[in-house]
Amino acid sequence: MSSPFFDDLLSLPQPPDGEVVDGLPVVQLFEDAYLLNSLVSLLYPVPPVIPNSYEKVFALLSACQKYDMVSIQTYIREEIKRGRFPVLVTTEAFRAYAIASNMGLIPEMENAARLTLGHPMTFESLGEGLRSFKGRALYDLVRYRVANKKRPPMFEKWLGSLLK
Known part of the structure; x- marks a missing residue:
């Protein structure tokens, strides 16, 4: 719902020899585990994992841009203005x-x-x-x-x- 990129990606047919876990296809992403954990925490009603430096905030914003997550990117920028994320x-x-x-x-x-x-x-x-x-x-x-x-x-x- 938050990413047209993933909506399109996950709707494509998967290769028959692709990796599967619990019956679901595995998609490899280039971002590290910390960034993905932070990103996913912003999607669900759980306490968000806030990056501890502006470099990591920039990486998070970049991932949002890459995956077409406009609403999450806007949310992060608003939270930066409120002082919730590192400035x-x-x-x-x-x-x-x-x-x-x-x-x-x-x-x-x-x-x-x-x-x-x-x-x-x-x-x-x-x-x-x-x-x-x-x-x-x-x-x-x-x-x-x-x-x-x-x-x-x-x-x-x-x-x-x-x-x-």
């Missing part, structure tokens, strides 16, 4: 942006990008988080920061010429 600390904003970007989590990318505005973007501030950036993520974050932060006019001109 991102500003000192981790650069790494969080990279992780959210890698997972395609647009609202989380936007939130993390806003949080970076209070910090200088240097190799020191990026630290090991620099390794988390993939594709255009770093470029996109620089463009966001340029568009949303007041800087001296000469710096803007110089940076703008680099980004063209």
Whole structure:
């Protein structure tokens, strides 16, 4: 009921030699047991298993996105706003942006990008988080920061010429 993805998947005929447990077909998923336990706990009337870090919350949101669980994803985002799930600390904003970007989590990318505005973007501030950036993520974050932060006019001109 919560996932059209699984509804479609489970309605397909199963291979005759597929793994079966208690007469039901087994479907292999790539997510780890902790994430799946947390996800399933949000589907049923049991105490939810709340992830203990924003990275795990992002992974949970990504799984919801992957499995087309829009209502659960919306619920998690609302609970984050209420402070029930771990929130991102500003000192981790650069790494969080990279992780959210890698997972395609647009609202989380936007939130993390806003949080970076209070910090200088240097190799020191990026630290090991620099390794988390993939594709255009770093470029996109620089463009966001340029568009949303007041800087001296000469710096803007110089940076703008680099980004063209």
